Amino acid sequence: MNPPSDDLAAAAAERLRQVRLRIEQAARAAGRDASQVRLLAVSKTFDADAVSAMAACGQAEFAENYVQEGVGKIAALRPRWPSLCWHFIGPLQSNKTREVARHFDWVHSVDRLSVAQRLSAQRPVECDGKLLPPLQLCLQVNISGESSKSGVPVPQARQLAHDIARLPGLRLRGLMCIPAPAQGLAAQREPFARLRELQQDLVESGLALDTLSMGMSADLEAAVLEGATIVRVGSALFGARAARAQPRP
Ligand SMILES: *Cc1c(COP(=O)(O)O)cnc(C)c1O
Numbered sequence: 001m002n003p004p005s006d007d008l009a010a011a012a013a014e015r016l017r018q019v020r021l022r023i024e025q026a027a028r029a030a031g032r033d034a035s036q037v038r039l040l041a042v043s044k045t046f047d048a049d050a051v052s053a054m055a056a057c058g059q060a061e062f063a064e065n066y067v068q069e070g071v072g073k074i075a076a077l078r079p080r081w082p083s084l085c086w087h088f089i090g091p092l093q094s095n096k097t098r099e100v101a102r103h104f105d106w107v108h109s110v111d112r113l114s115v116a117q118r119l120s121a122q123r124p125v126e127c128d129g130k131l132l133p134p135l136q137l138c139l140q141v142n143i144s145g146e147s148s149k150s151g152v153p154v155p156q157a158r159q160l161a162h163d164i165a166r167l168p169g170l171r172l173r174g175l176m177c178i179p180a181p182a183q184g185l186a187a188q189r190e191p192f193a194r195l196r197e198l199q200q201d202l203v204e205s206g207l208a209l210d211t212l213s214m215g216m217s218a219d220l221e222a223a224v225l226e227g228a229t230i231v232r233v234g235s236a237l238f239g240a241r242a243a244r245a246q247p248r249p
Contacts, residue, residue, distance in 0.1 A: 008049065008053045009053050019233055023220065026221040030224060030225045036229060039059070039231060040061050040063045041054050041237050041238070042064075043073065044234065048073050050238055051084075052081065055081045055084060059237075063086075064086065064087070065091075070103070071103050085106070087106040087232075088108065092109050092110065097122055098122045105136060106135070107119065108137075108138040110137055111139065111141075119137070120168055135169060138173055138174050138175055139164065140177065141154060141198065144179045154194075161202050175209070176212075182219070188221075192214050192223050195212060196212060212226075212227055212229050214228045215233075217234060220236075
């Protein structure tokens with residue numbers, strides 16, 4: 001890996017500053033403390049040098065959508081940045097769970113019990129002689145009810161959450177959603193508010209959840225106003241992604 005070029009470093013620092021400012025302003029408007037909102041840098045399609053430049057600015061949490069690409073970057077970056085936290089946020093097929101359970105710290109995109117059971121069975125207890133914490137999980141909810149989208153339908157979320165919460169090697173932290181794109185703050189807030197209400201229901205049913213993973217480059221303000229504790233931001237931090245064929249997840 002090359003040291004970050006001055007241009008890459010300066011662009012990374014400026015984008016990060018602007019995104020943090022957006023989070024701070026939205027948090028202030030919501031009467032929340034910006035420190036309650038974790039920023040995930042979604043580095044899919046960007047190379048290890050781009051991640052390294054962002055890490056050099058102090059960004060410590062990164063998210064990937066594709067298993068192979070993510071595992072490659074984690075391995076390339078570990079020598080220089082051993083303590084970055086890696087989140088898997090993409091569609092997860094059963095034949096890829098082993099790699100995810102080994103290499104990632106979080107998974108946001110679990111929407112089936114069978115996948116959670118595999119992650120539970122495959123999460124190593126230790127790595128390089130050190131105990132590995134449980135894999136931190138969010139349940140992805142199909143909050144807009146789009147038939148083509150991944151995520152558990154809202155009516156089935158409670159049962160699934162309770163089933164997953166019992167599995168060893170995992171810690172269910174909360175809910176994640178990717179709503180249908182909407183224009184305007186009010187329309188953007190509506191699905192996020194529903195996810196927050198669902199989370200509240202689950203907490204009242206006895207689950208100890210503390211995470212709402214919601215909001216991306218185009219709608220992070222709406223998400224922060226509705227209580228997001230993690231926002232997942234890609235293009236606002238790294239620039240526009242080149243169009244590419246949809247790879248196999
Ligand atoms: C790509 C992606 C993001 C980031 O999207 P941007 O619009 O680039 O901020 C967030 N969450 C998920 C699940 C993604 O796939």
